[in-house]
Amino acid sequence: MDACINQLNQQMQQHQLPAIVDSFVRLSDTQQTLQLLHLYESAQRMSVKYAYLQNIATRILTQYSLPTAMINQLNNIDQLSFFTPGLKFNHGFTQQNQQQKNVLHSLFSESDNTKLPFNYVRSLMLFESNENLLQALAQINNVGLTPVASYIASNPSQHSLPKHEFSALLALMEVELKQNKGSINTAAFLKALLTLSHSITGLLSEDKILLCGAYLRCKTAQVERYLVQNK
Template sequence: MDLSIQLLNARIAKHQLDELDNDFKQLSPAQQTLQLNHLYESALRMSIKYDFMQNVATRILTTNTPPAPFINQLTTTDALTFFTPALKENKGFLVQDSQGNNVLHNVFKHANAQKLAFNYVRSLMLFESNDDLVKALAQTNARGLTPVACYIAYADKPSTPIKHEFSALLALMEIEQKQNPTAKQQLANILKGADINETSILLSAAYLQRSTAQIAHLIRAI
């Protein structure tokens, strides 16, 4: 077990929560990521401690920027849910990894078709009014893609998202494009010559506001 995890466990066991912030600041980004992931994994193992572990993570990230490796590894809806209170602090939703991806890029890109995050993210925007989350939706990565564009370009999409997730995805497209109306062009560039399925063609058409026939023609253009 890494020393950073041993230290974290010792602090928690001794209720020395005030020391967590200073400890975290002394760690490397890799060790910081280990600590944060350990809190999440502990919460999953012991559901009775979920809220406590979530509060510890929030306490740490309220005064510390999430490390880039942590952003890169946060790829599931469940992890996003756990870390949402922490990411609301200190502009966590806008922090980018080494490829310029924020947490929405990574969660959407690695989307699990059985547990999509669109409705969850849309609900956060509707009911919790987090400006940074809205901005993160329009933030582009090193390839010029927004989180929704990453989903369309790279995620495994065996079928069209179920109705409420699809509706939420369309709403997220609208929110993104009100902020950054030119970003969608980069997806068009990525799609040229790409091998994509019918679901991706349909979603690309919705995102780019073109017909499916135009998208089919686009992907044949090299």
């Protein structure tokens, strides 16, 4: 076990919360990520300590920025839920890594149909009034994609979305368009979509095409024609 995890475990056993927070800044980016993931994984194993462990993570992220290595690790809704109280501080949602990805980019591009994140993220915006979260939806990564665009054009999932998740995704599209004043990087989106199309067997699903049309605000026939012409 990494020394930084042993240190964290000892500090928790002795209820040294101030020491945990104070020593965090002296760790490397990788070690900080290991500690935060250890808190999350421990909370998953020990539900009775969930609130206590989440509070530690929140206290850390209240004082310090999210380590950049952590951004790629936040790829499921359970993780996002655990870290959400802490991400509200220090511009946690809009912090970007070397690929200019924020946590929503990672979450959306890697999510599967077992635990989709869109309704949860929409609820956060509706009830938490988090300006930083709104800004994160409009951010682009190093290939010009927003988090919503990353899900549609990069996520290989071809399954139909449940109605409530589909509605939530459409609502997030509208939020993004409002933040970006209707501007879409169409070229970047189509390039990513073409790459996705080439990586799978057969054609993209009707649901995927429908989402593409909704995002680009065009007819699905135009999307299908583009893919056929460039297959």
